[in-house]
Amino acid sequence: MKARVHVTLKNGVLDPQGKAIGHSLNRLGFPEVGDVRQGKFIELELAETDKDKARARLDEMCKKLLANTVIENYSIELI
Amino acid sequence: MKAAVLVFPGSNREGDVAQAIELVTGQRPAMVWHGDGDFEKVDLIVVPGGFSYGDYLRCGAMAALSPVMAEVKKRAAQGVPVLGICNGFQIVTEAGLLPGTLMRNSHLKFVCADVHLKVETSQSLFTNRYQAGQVIRVPVAHAEGNYFADADTMKRLEDRGQIAFRYCSPEGVVDGPQGMASNPNGSSSNIAGVFNETKTVLGLMPHPENAVEPMFGGTDGKGLFEGLVEALS
Numbered sequence: 001m002k003a004r005v006h007v008t009l010k011n012g013v014l015d016p017q018g019k020a021i022g023h024s025l026n027r028l029g030f031p032e033v034g035d036v037r038q039g040k041f042i043e044l045e046l047a048e049t050d051k052d053k054a055r056a057r058l059d060e061m062c063k064k065l066l067a068n069t070v071i072e073n074y075s076i077e078l079i
Numbered sequence: 080m081k082a083a084v085l086v087f088p089g090s091n092r093e094g095d096v097a098q099a100i101e102l103v104t105g106q107r108p109a110m111v112w113h114g115d116g117d118f119e120k121v122d123l124i125v126v127p128g129g130f131s132y133g134d135y136l137r138c139g140a141m142a143a144l145s146p147v148m149a150e151v152k153k154r155a156a157q158g159v160p161v162l163g164i165c166n167g168f169q170i171v172t173e174a175g176l177l178p179g180t181l182m183r184n185s186h187l188k189f190v191c192a193d194v195h196l197k198v199e200t201s202q203s204l205f206t207n208r209y210q211a212g213q214v215i216r217v218p219v220a221h222a223e224g225n226y227f228a229d230a231d232t233m234k235r236l237e238d239r240g241q242i243a244f245r246y247c248s249p250e251g252v253v254d255g256p257q258g259m260a261s262n263p264n265g266s267s268s269n270i271a272g273v274f275n276e277t278k279t280v281l282g283l284m285p286h287p288e289n290a291v292e293p294m295f296g297g298t299d300g301k302g303l304f305e306g307l308v309e310a311l312s
Contacts, residue, residue, distance in 0.1 A: 013182075013227065014185065014265075016183060016184075016186070016187050017187065020187055064144070065140060065144060068180055070178075070179060070227070070229070071182065071227060
C-alpha cells in the first residue's frame with residue numbers, strides 16, 4: 001500500500017517562505033496569487049494491507065517524526 | 080564538574096564547547112557519539128550546535144530520536160542539567176525537553192553576527208554568574224532560530240520566569256521583533272533562550288562557547304560556564 005502524507009503549517013503560524021514565494025510569483029506576472037502556504041509532501045511504501053491499521057500506524061509516524069505538532073498539521077491519504 | 084558533549088553526524092560546534100568547558104574546569108568533557116545509548120555519569124550534558132543529520136525533515140528532528148537522546152531524556156527527568164546550544168536547542172525542543180520550536184528566520188537569511196542579550200534572571204544554574212537585566216554580547220549563527228510557541232505556552236513561559244535570554248540593543252532595550260531592530264531572527268517576544276519548568280534544561284540560539292576568550296572578540300559567554308561550575312562542582 002502507498003501512503004501520502006501532507007504536512008502543512010497550522011493556521012496562524014507565519015510562513016515566511018510561503019510569503020516569499022507569493023511575492024516572487026506576483027513579480028513574475030501572476031498578480032492573481034494571494035496568500036501562499038508552503039508544506040511538505042511525503043510518500044511512503046507500506047507493507048500493510050489493512051487500511052485502518054495503516055492509518056493508525058501513519059498517525060503515530062506523523063506524531064513521532066513526520067510533523068512537529070507545535071506548528072504543523074498533517075493529513076494522510078492511502079492509495 | 081564532569082560534562083558530556085554529544086556528537087551527532089553533522090555537529091560542528093562540539094569542539095568549541097568542549098574547549099570552553101575545559102577552559103573553565105581544566106577537565107576535558109566526555110565526547111559521546113549519538114549511537115551510544117548509555118554513557119558515563121556526568122554533572123552536565125551539552126547538546127552542541129551544527130547541522131545534525133543535515134537538518135533533514137526539520138532541524139533537530141532526527142537527532143531528537145537518536146539512542147543517545149533517549150538516555151538524555153531519562154537523565155533530564157532525574158534532574159541532570161542539559162544545555163542545548165543552537166542546533167542543540169532545536170534538538171532538545173524536538174525531543175520535548177523544552178516547549179516551543181525554532182522556525183525559519185523570518186527574513187529567510189542565515190544570520191551570523193554578534194548580538195546583545197538581556198539576562199532575564201540570575202536564579203538558575205546557568206545564569207548565576209550574571210545579574211538579572213545584565214546585557215551580554217555573544218555571537219549567533221543560524222537560519223532557524225525564530226522561536227515560536229502558542230499563546231498559552233508563551234504566557235506560561237512568561238509567568239513562570241522560564242525565559243532565560245532576550246535579544247536586545249547594546250543598551251538593554253528589548254525592541255522588535257516587528258522592527259527587527261535587535262532581533263536577528265523574528266523570534267516571539269525576542270526570545271533567545273528558554274528554561275524548562277525546573278530550570279535544569281536551558282536551550283539558546285546564541286553561542287556562549289564562542290565568547291570565552293578575548294582573542295575572539297569577547298568573554299561575555301564565559302560566565303555561563305563558570306556559573307555551571309560553581310553550581311555543579
